[in-house]
Amino acid sequence: MLLKDCGKPAFSKSTISRLAHLGRAIDHGASPLVFDDGFVGLNPPTESEVIYDAPSTYTRDRPATRSRKRRSTSSRSRPTGEAEPFSSAAIEAAYGTGFRLLVRHYKAISYEDEKGLWVVIKTRPLGSDGPQAHFVIALPLRKEIWPKAWAFSVANGRRQPFPLKHTNFPDASICAFTRESKAWTPDDGILPLADHYSLWAVKSWHRWLLGRWPGRQIGVGAHYRRQEFLPDEWCGCDSGKRYRDCHLAADSLVSNDFAINEFENLFHTPYATRTVPKSILRAADTRWKVIPTLQEIYQPHSRR
Ligand SMILES: [Zn+2]
Structure with missing residues (x-):
């Protein structure tokens, strides 16, 4: 059964209240930082009313150690924390270093593809007791072709695509920044991309549950x-x-x-x-066991 939109996700009271505080700060121009596992927080918490249980340091300078293992579910997948190079020399050259940096900060799985790399990242943008946002990211080998990513909200056992606001036409992939803004470029690598998506997820949840997109758009x-x-x-x-x-x-x-x-x-x-491709919904529905090829995803007007 493919995922259906079953209404709004149910978040705990404390999560909603964190989301509201964060949204208010972003709407007033605050630039949050993104910590390990995609936690979005303000540091230092200068906004008088915004108090978080954010980590006390920006952990990019002090990477977390993580050796969490995940059993491979496909011959193409590799678990978080594994340090070996990718089997494809081209993928290793393009994304090896970036992926190894990513898994020091995020729970992530990768899948090698003929045309590039798939990375699935499981984040907790609102904290360890909050909902998860899962991102499935297509990273083409040819860097002039930009990544595409889709986001799923996972709360209380329900897995749903995020709403369409600030997604691209026609495939509903995440639109977290414009190319023109240069907020992210392919040379920046996967880790900052994951950070952008984590912040996007917070804004999208805010609109979904609290009725308004916070911040400049x-x-x-x-x-x-x-x-x-x-x-x-x-x-x-x-x-x-x-x-x-x-x-x-x-x-x-x-x-x-x-x-x-x-x-x-x-x-x-x-x-x-505008709609999420069926192959991406299926990938989420199978908990990332059945991943489409990059080629399918980049074919124009693909609806599979
Ligand atoms: Zn205007």
Whole structure:
């Protein structure tokens, strides 16, 4: 059975309250740090009302030691903590060092592919007693082709894809930054990518459970903004104003036909067809035992 969207995940009261505090800080311009296992925290906690049980140091300088072993579930998979090189020399050259650095900070499994590497990362962005976010990341050997990743929320035994807000068209892969922002480039490697996704997961949970995307965001075109932006969120033009004080009035004057046409010209796909590929849902459903090939995932308009 493939995953179905069964409504909102159930989080504990303390998790919701941590999410709310974190969201408020991000919405007011705080730049959280990401710690081991993707824990998102503010350090130092300068926002007067935000108090976390965040680790006292930024652990990137002091990597955690982890020797957690996971039984291989496929001949292509390798467990966290394993230090041997990848069997493919090309993958080793492209991602060997980056993956070994990643597993010092995250629980991760990798799967070698003819065209690159799959990495599945299990994170706890809201702390060790909070929900998990799992990321499945496709890393092509050819670095001019950018990674794609999908996120699943795992709480109380329920595993669900994250909502579509701030995912790409048409495959609903995570959109955690724009290329133009240079917040991440392929030379930065897998670890900072995992950090970006962990922060994205916190923002997405915040919108899902508390009704609002916290912090600055990018969103082009009237149709997209009208579909996804709430008046109280930051405007997608990055003016530093709330949507209601910026593009909302102008967007509301644009006709539906014009807005939809503009969207399809910008994104080369209809708004409503965005969906996670079935092969990725199956991968999550099998707990990462059945992983698609990179080729399947990068084929345009793949729906398998
Ligand atoms: Zn605007």
